[in-house]
Amino acid sequence: xxxxxxxxxxxxxxxxxxxxxxxxxxxxxxxxxxxxxxxxxxxxxxxxxxxxxxxxxxxxxxxxxxxxxxxxxxxxxxxxxxxxxxxxxxxxxxxxxxxxxxxxxxxxxxxxxxxxxxxxxxxxxxxxxxxxxxxxxxxxxxxxxxxxxxxxxxxxxxxxxxxx
Amino acid sequence: xxxxxxxxxxxxxxxxxxxxxxxxxxxxxxxxxxxxxxxxxxxxxxxxxxxxxxxxxxxxxxxxxxxxxxxxxxxxxxxxxxxxxxxxxxxxx
Numbered sequence: 001x002x003x004x005x006x007x008x009x010x011x012x013x014x015x016x017x018x019x020x021x022x023x024x025x026x027x028x029x030x031x032x033x034x035x036x037x038x039x040x041x042x043x044x045x046x047x048x049x050x051x052x053x054x055x056x057x058x059x060x061x062x063x064x065x066x067x068x069x070x071x072x073x074x075x076x077x078x079x080x081x082x083x084x085x086x087x088x089x090x091x092x093x094x095x096x097x098x099x100x101x102x103x104x105x106x107x108x109x110x111x112x113x114x115x116x117x118x119x120x121x122x123x124x125x126x127x128x129x130x131x132x133x134x135x136x137x138x139x140x141x142x143x144x145x146x147x148x149x150x151x152x153x154x155x156x157x158x159x160x161x162x163x164x
Numbered sequence: 165x166x167x168x169x170x171x172x173x174x175x176x177x178x179x180x181x182x183x184x185x186x187x188x189x190x191x192x193x194x195x196x197x198x199x200x201x202x203x204x205x206x207x208x209x210x211x212x213x214x215x216x217x218x219x220x221x222x223x224x225x226x227x228x229x230x231x232x233x234x235x236x237x238x239x240x241x242x243x244x245x246x247x248x249x250x251x252x253x254x255x256x257x
Contacts, residue, residue, distance in 0.1 A: 061172060061173060063170065063172055063218070063221075063237055063239070065221060066218055066221035066237070069221055069222075127242060128242070129216060129223075129242065130242060131172065131216075131218065131237070131239050131242065132242060133172060133173035133174075133240070133242055135173070145173045145174045145177075145240070
């Protein structure tokens, strides 16, 4: 997946889907610039419950090559509409335990307002359109793809019976 | 023409495969392909109208024409849960 990310001279790409633990430090270094007075770092963390139901762990899956392109498009959109500086987004895939970082968004901007707003909007957009899926494996052993809202509400989801 | 279809998340569970190749007649679109897949895998029908569509890793629509060698993915609802078909960023392509 790294070969699609050669837009910076360092070894860390701005946009990545990875099965390795996420670390904000190199991403902050990547987006910093002398005219950027703010860097906002957002980490999305695996929570121990969803709507009060206990979670054992999560599994993330991505259409990896497309997801990298979409992350880059979303960052381009944020830069154009909010006037931020450089943006880096890394998303984890595979099995994630409670407390691990699932997604890291790092935004540089001249001032903090744009940086905070871009980070929040980017997280919304990633959840809307990035081809990345989350499977909740509940503490009771059942599992389901989050986002399967209609099937869940209709009680037709086969995934509740999966062993994971 | 030969098309590759990629299956993810709930779609992979239903089809029990992560991808397959299908031979389609000329003139096929994303929509006509979806119709074929629903016939083949009836449990996919619940996703009709609440997905995003990708052809060669770019977002398309049901009307997008397919060509030999294309890779198509029907993108089931992602982590946010609510399918919001806002594709405005595609104009930045």
